[in-house]
Amino acid sequence: MGRLLALELLTAAFLLAAVADAELRYGYYDSLGCAGVEDRVRTLVRRSFLTDATSSAAMLRLAFHDCQVGPGGCDGSIMMEGDGGEMDAGSNFGVKRLDIINSVKSDMEDMCPLTVSCADIIAMAGRDAVAYNGGPEIQIPLGRKDADFSSATEAEAKLPPATSNVDRVLNVFAPFGMSIAESVAILGAHTLGVGHCKNIQDRLQLNSPTAPNSVVYRTQLRAACAVNVFDIAILNNDASQFTFDNQYFQDIQNGRGLFTVDDQLSTDPRTAPIVTLYASNQGAFFSAFQSAYVKLTSRAMTGNQGSVRSTCTL
Ligand code: HEM
CATH class of the missing domain: 1.10.420.10 (Peroxidase, domain 2)
Incomplete structure (x- = not known):
């Protein structure tokens, strides 16, 4: 009986740990031993905003279009190239400067290989666009994972058209x-x-x-x-x-x-x-x-x- 209770407690503790691990967290990359990720991303995207004044608005729209479509919501699926991917959808007309995310990602791979997701970089870039232009400084929890699938058909179905009411x-x-x-x-x-x-x-x-x-x-x-x-x-x-x-x-x-x-x-x-x-x-x-x-x-x-x-x- 005692052993059964101990086993049940152990299983419950295990499940709790899994749930905690499965949530977005503030300070997520610090806890993985990769400190300074948010500051570095902010520095890099601001550098792009300084050289192209239109790019900050583009990052904010990109964040919405990534989070609205894809198997995992904010999952970097909009970034995946290839025929029939999300960027082929007419509703993504005008979405631009994806190169900013690619270049931050390459920096992140040098800093902390295979740790910082494309999805988190997009969410941070949208957030940093707001503050850069005088809006609020928003804290967002991190730890998003990337999808391995991108579909223009899904983007067309889920992105609201310009004529939406x-x-x-x-x-x-x-x-x-x-x-x-x-x-x-x-x-x-x-x-x-x-x-x-x-x-x-x-x-x-x-x-x-x-x-x-x-x-x-x-x-x-x-x-x-x-x-x-x-x-x-x-x-x-x-x-x-x-x-x-x-x-x-x-x-x-x-x-x-x-x-x-x-x-x-x-x-x-x-x-x-x-x-x-x-x-x-x-x-x-x-x-x-x-x-x-x-x-x-x-x-x-x-x-x-x-x-x-x-x-x-x-
Ligand atoms: C849900 C209803 C929404 C509709 C129907 C809508 C529609 C549009 C359309 C048609 C454009 C212009 C695209 C173009 O002609 O180039 C646009 C631009 C934009 N949208 Fe939305 N949008 C919506 C929600 C959002 C949300 C939730 C965000 C961000 C959180 C957002 C951020 C932006 C930004 C920043 C631009 C300007 C992009 C640029 O200058 O590059 N929109 N939106």
Whole structure:
């Protein structure tokens, strides 16, 4: 009887250890004897941000697109090259500067071989993009593992199109455990970066049901997109595309949302009061964005699931 109890206790302790090991953890790489990973990643990505002002917004969008698709959520699957991979999906149009992640990864392999996952590097780069542009300093737990599979078909099915409405977007964020206030805050990521004219074609027609709420803004967008050779014309997501601030919420309150969902957030009864709060209180936006970003990047494979790939593209 005594031996049976001891065995049961041992098994329970074993299971507990496995569960603890299988969770994302703050200070994860320090605990593996690889100190300084987060500082080194921050230094390297900031160096890229300094040489290409558009790259920080690209890293933040990359983090969302990695976490939204793939067998393990945030699993580096967007980085895998090859026919039919996620980057072949039309919804990943405009996703760029994956080379930044590859170059950080190669540095990490010198520092701590086969230890730092591509998935963690992406989540850190998105986080560092926010702080670099004046947004909150977010602490995220680490220990994500990489997938060995990447599918354009899955990306097409799971990434919300530019034409998404509020219902679709809330359905995207609910599985991450986000409240409506956090879902509105995470869309505040559109305080950075740009969109392409091809993604707002439906909003430019005079009688379009999804036309921008501001007539002046629609006229400006039509003019800006009148010459759009090779899909290269771009438009600011908000009036201060290089600053992480609450300008986005002030813009959408004024009917100047670039995408359909941006405009709808300010009129839908579920989200309008939250937009009003964030437009007048940047601290409230930052605080909700921090918890939303932790949730966005916490759907991951850990412990014995997945692996740490030596090269993000393979
Ligand atoms: C769920 C609803 C969302 C929709 C429908 C949406 C849609 C889009 C579209 C259509 C673009 C422009 C792409 C282009 O034309 O180049 C864009 C850009 C961007 N998105 Fe989103 N997005 C969503 C959520 C998010 C989230 C959750 C984040 C980050 C946490 C994010 C971050 C960004 C950033 C930073 C850009 C600018 C990228 C750049 O300038 O390179 N988006 N988004």
